[in-house]
Amino acid sequence: MNENLYNILMIDDHPIVTDGLEKLLSTHIQAHCMKANDLNTLKQVLTGRDFNLCITDLEFPGTDGFNLIRMIHEHLPQCPILVYTMHEEPWIATKLYESDIRNFISGAVSKHADLDEIPMAVNTIRNGQEYFSQSFSLLYGKRSRTENRSPYRTLSDREKEVLTYLMQGLSTREIARRMYLSINTIQTYRKRLLEKMNAKNVAELVSKCKGLF
Structure with a gap:
């Protein structure tokens, strides 16, 4: 790895x-990019290497x-992280601005923004500042005005239905049968419920949601 270049992990x-x-970035800055x-590749790359910036999606298998x-952050505590995602849902913005993620x-x-925003964001972060595209800034503003609202209100009707059955x-198999959906689909709903309600497992999810029905 060339230490004289700006080293980016994508x-x-x-x-x-x-x-x-x-x-795209090669036309704007001198950088060495690793992908x-x-x-498995990510775990190998994170071991024994340093980067000036990490650009990551929020959808990643495993x-x-x-x-x-x-x-x-655990492997690269000093490395700035730029999230690059197609998800602009309010609950995503909320999670990004929660302290245990926001600090990292x-x-x-x-990913719906103009391509020009990527080099702009990279250069801004490179200069020691932060960069949030307009969609996330607007969502954060909305979140700030409603931060005392229960995250339960962000659940879709389907998610509420799955939550009811979980409670x-x-x-998962029984819920899939009742809702005429695949087991994989129900597992996806469960994952979203845990993320939105900030629960580590179904037991904690059920405990947090008591009294909401």
Whole structure:
């Protein structure tokens, strides 16, 4: 790794995204880019290497995006992290601004934003500042005005239905059968419920949601 260049680690399970980012950034800054498109590669890259910036998606097979951020920070505590994601839902912005994640990241850019925002964000962070694209700034403002509201209000009707069945003690298979959905789909809903309600497991989720029905 060239220590004279700005060393960037790009994390996304789609090689077309990391290749595109590398090509885009190469026209704006002198940088050495390393790419990790799967969890095993990422774990190897994080061992014994230093980077000036890490650009990461929030969708990554083998782990959820917020645990991914924690993993990066654990291995690279001094490395700024820029989130690059297609997800702009209010609950995502809320999670990004919660203290245990907010302290680890230096910015967030939507994949729906203009491509010019990427080098702009990188240069801003490189200069020691933070960069959040407009969509996340607006969502954060909305979150700040409603931060005392229960996260239960952010749940979709489907998520509330799954939550109801979980609180009744039904298994994933039983819920899938009742809702005429696949087991994988129900597992996805469970994962979202745990993330939105900031629960480590179903037992904690049920405990937090008592009294909401």
